[in-house]
Amino acid sequence: MSKIIIIGTQWGDEGKGKIVDLLAEHADHVVRFQGGNNAGHTMVVEGEQFISHLVPSGILQGKACYIGNGVVVDPEVLIEEIDYLVGKGVDIGPDKLRISERAQLIMPYHKKIDHARELMKGDKKIGTTGRGIGPCYEDKASRRGLRFIDLLDREDFNEKVKAIVKEKNFYLEKYHSADTIDAEEIISQYDKFAERLAPYVTNVSVNLYKAIKNDEHVLFEGAQGTHLDIDHGTYPYVTSSNTVSGNACGGAGIGPKEITDVIGIVKAYTTRVGAGPFPTELFDEVGDRIQKKGAEFGATTGRKRRCGWLDMVILRNSVRLNSLTGLVITKLDVLDGLETIDICTGYEYKGERIEDFPANLKVLAECKPIYETHPGWSEDTSVIRNYEDLPENTKSYLKRVEELAETPVDIVSVGPGREETIILKKHFH
Ligand code: GDP
Numbered sequence: 235m236s237k238i239i240i241i242g243t244q245w246g247d248e249g250k251g252k253i254v255d256l257l258a259e260h261a262d263h264v265v266r267f268q269g270g271n272n273a274g275h276t277m278v279v280e281g282e283q284f285i286s287h288l289v290p291s292g293i294l295q296g297k298a299c300y301i302g303n304g305v306v307v308d309p310e311v312l313i314e315e316i317d318y319l320v321g322k323g324v325d326i327g328p329d330k331l332r333i334s335e336r337a338q339l340i341m342p343y344h345k346k347i348d349h350a351r352e353l354m355k356g357d358k359k360i361g362t363t364g365r366g367i368g369p370c371y372e373d374k375a376s377r378r379g380l381r382f383i384d385l386l387d388r389e390d391f392n393e394k395v396k397a398i399v400k401e402k403n404f405y406l407e408k409y410h411s412a413d414t415i416d417a418e419e420i421i422s423q424y425d426k427f428a429e430r431l432a433p434y435v436t437n438v439s440v441n442l443y444k445a446i447k448n449d450e451h452v453l454f455e456g457a458q459g460t461h462l463d464i465d466h467g468t469y470p471y472v473t474s475s476n477t478v479s480g481n482a483c484g485g486a487g488i489g490p491k492e493i494t495d496v497i498g499i500v501k502a503y504t505t506r507v508g509a510g511p512f513p514t515e516l517f518d519e520v521g522d523r524i525q526k527k528g529a530e531f532g533a534t535t536g537r538k539r540r541c542g543w544l545d546m547v548i549l550r551n552s553v554r555l556n557s558l559t560g561l562v563i564t565k566l567d568v569l570d571g572l573e574t575i576d577i578c579t580g581y582e583y584k585g586e587r588i589e590d591f592p593a594n595l596k597v598l599a600e601c602k603p604i605y606e607t608h609p610g611w612s613e614d615t616s617v618i619r620n621y622e623d624l625p626e627n628t629k630s631y632l633k634r635v636e637e638l639a640e641t642p643v644d645i646v647s648v649g650p651g652r653e654e655t656i657i658l659k660k661h662f663h
């Protein structure tokens with residue numbers, strides 16, 4: 235039985251949502267294990283678009299979905315998302331969605347602090363999604379966080395909120411000259427959230443353990459991407475969780491021996507939202523063309539995504555950091571019609587070739603991509619469903635990516651729709 239982790243190999247928005255939805259057809263359970271509603275995962279089914287920020291992308295396939303202990307949850311956003319999905323006819327009762335009692339709650343002060351910090355940083359800002367993700371993980375690490383299990387104990391929760399709000403207000407007012415928050419308002423707001431979400435709260439680890447013992451298929455849905463990982467990404471221009479595959483175990487509550495495959499989602503080019511280094515970023519009309527054809531706007535914040543060529547230094551980094559067993563190349567169709575396509579195979583730093591992704595951002599800023607130029611193709615690949623039917627130049631491009639990554643391509647995506655896909659290897663069979 236397969237237990238497969240899906241992760242982003244670049245800086246997020248690789249098309250994880252589409253691929254999780256696709257693979258979920260043959261899975262039994264789908265689990266989010268980190269991040270929060272900074273994620274925006276898009277699925278397109280029979281022409282209809284769905285965007286999820288917290289609910290796992292397996293929900294459209296009617297699978298049992300879980301929000302693991304490693305996720306930070308804004309209950310207001312989760313309720314809105316449940317209502318939005320129900321409004322679109324999706325079945326999402328407590329038998330379909332389960333939330334870990336250990337998952338941390340994003341509180342109103344987390345969002346306020348996120349905004350205040352970004353404002354204070356000015357042009358040095360990280361460009362966060364403003365969803366309170368960093369401040370929530372900070373409170374988790376400093377053992378001041380509130381979890382779903384706390385939310386269910388109303389009296390205890392209220393006492394804790396009152397104590398925390400005192401400290402947060404001091405910080406907001408004295409350090410940021412920002413508006414303060416009212417503990418009583420939070421208490422009455424979270425009262426309603428508790429009532430609404432209580433039926434969904436459970437011990438996700440125990441649920442998954444039973445599923446695994448029962449020989450059922452489990453899919454783990456990563457959010458963000460490897461280079462936004464708090465340890466391995468372009469720190470401090472990263473998110474506040476470990477986005478690498480290793481964290482699927484910690485963030486869901488299972489052991490590493492259970493995992494059978496790790497699939498890395500790779501956009502056929504690279505994008506990034508928010509600030510931070512991006513060696514292969516394009517500032518010319520090719521970058522503009524990719525941005526427009528790829529409709530590269532953030533699914534969460536609507537910001538224009540920065541675009542550039544595929545970078546094998548970061549892809550090889552992802553192969554190693556995540557133990558990737560296979561790749562999914564997405565948005566290949568966006569490259570249709572380009573005369574030539576570049577792949578970055580290494581960086582040049584002070585006249586020397588670098589193969590490994592540097593930790594020092596000053597070094598990274600001086601790295602110049604070394605490109606290999608490939609002939610493009612003029613055909614419309616979005617209508618192709620079999621690998622053999624792809625243009626020869628497209629196949630050579632894919633072969634070269636496989637070769638440089640030393641990892642096989644399992645799936646190629648040629649459009650946002652579930653069916654706009656070329657399957658080379660079947661999963662969950
Ligand atoms: P995620 O965060 O990794 O789930 O990715 P997003 O949903 O934020 O961004 C990916 C965008 O590309 C979404 O708008 C998808 O509908 C779209 N998309 C996914 N795969 C393909 C593809 O193969 N071709 C095209 N043209 N669009 C795709």
Ligand code: IMO
Pocket residue numbers: 242245246247248272273274275360361362363364365366367368456457458459462471472473474507508509533
């Ligand atoms: P999905 O799951 C792309 C980026 C933000 C910012 C940095 C820190 O859709 O791929 P945060 O709000 O997490 O503190 O912001 O991380 N970021 C993402 N970029 N896709 C995402 O998620 C992202 N989630 C966070 O833009 O640069």
Ligand code: MG
Pocket residue numbers: 246247248273274275276533534
């Ligand atoms: Mg996204």
